[in-house]
Amino acid sequence: MPVLECKGLTKRFGRTAALDEVSLTVEPGRIVGLLGPNGSGKTTLIKLANGLLTPDGGYIAVCGTAPGRESHSLVSYLPERTAIPTWMTARQLLDFYGDFYQDFRREAAEEMLDHLGIQPRQAVKQMSKGTREKVQLIMVMSRAAKLYLLDEPIGGVDPATRDYILSTIIGNYNPDAAVVISTHLIADVEKVLDEVIFISQGRVALQSTVDGIREEKGMSVDALFREVFKC
């Protein structure tokens, strides 16, 4: 059973269609890049999968159920902005995730926080922007979820932090789960992807395996992206 499935999914904001008849499936055990330029509909798709938006047409399901309370316990979501409460300390944040998610692996999270040198009593508001993003990622990746939806996890961070984020994702995701990484920074994520979905102006332009692109097109995903989305 696909962990994420969309059929004819449509979302409009006023007269503009942010997503237009999008159909795709994501199978378990895959790391999928949701790739497209800014404003192509990546974030809208991820918000719909999280139930943060309501579709205007079509169908979307996470592990066979419509996005909602049940699917929230199966999906681990990293929003594009810092959403963790800044007044909380690292320990309170661990308590929070541990209380709400049965699949939260507290020991793994504590180990990663310790590795970053973050004290349990340190408040999120005392951390730098980059550290907050790392802490949020640690919380998200410390869950043994069925689907990880990561919206722009490497956007706006330095190359060293990008490497840290990608190694945290690869080193901690549940191997039976699928990981969807939304980004327009292709070259950085290409090495970790199994599959890519190109999304352009609210429509799926391409869904293929990374190996398939290399064999059939004879080029890297980054090169193909530049060709498809050439201005």
Add this chain to the structure above:
Amino acid sequence: MLRKLLKHEFRATGRIMLPMYLILLVTAVGSNLAGRGMLDGRYHILNILGVLIITAFGIAICGALLMSFVLMIQRFYKNLLQDEGYLMFTLPASVHQHIWSKLIVSSVWFIVTVLAIIAASLVVAYQGGFLRELLDFLRYFLEGLRKLEVSEAFNGTIYLAEFAVLMFLSLVAFSLQFYAALAAGHSQANHKLLWSVVWFFGIQFALQFAGSLLIIGSNELDVFNRLFSHWDPSPTVAIHVGLLMAIGCVIIYGAIFYAITTFFLKKHLNLE
């Protein structure tokens, strides 16, 4: 899940309200001491200090009341409609549970604030013999209760329970007015706070208009006389009926705002 939401909501709000109550207590003790000779005019500096402490107590009372009001709005706005909403609305909890956690916690803080202000006022009023007078009053009150007949005691208890329910529901309905306006205003793409204000006054106007029409219509059709012409209740029963009708009105009033809030949070959530 509601229990867990309540736990974290109390944790988030308690870090602000508890120090507020501590300030209230400290200024109350200070005001009590100020009333014991600081204001008798012998030393100018002590007079000024005494006035300042009593002013601080007044400010602390206003601050505690204002803070419980601001916190009621701020927690809903910041925790659900701003960046934290991305975390909160992807928890395995329903929209109803989110709303109730906010309603219950803000109502509890309103009640605790009023109790804290009463307690602080007693601290200010405390003088030698005050405690004995208070105990005398309680003894007199309990003796009075013992003299009551069973029916009076029963009705009195029910009145208190009805009044407590009415107060709690009124607090909930009061908070829901703001939640509905914020939820509706934040469904817009831009100028979300401005739209929230517009929604607030729009809903108030619509409800007052509908209420006026209902009263005028009831008078025109002589509804109350027709309903109560064959019924002449005793004063005891009439008070019960009055309180229950007030509870019913508050429930309908709150339910309208609750429906608006859940509709917008479920169907038109539009986080930035």
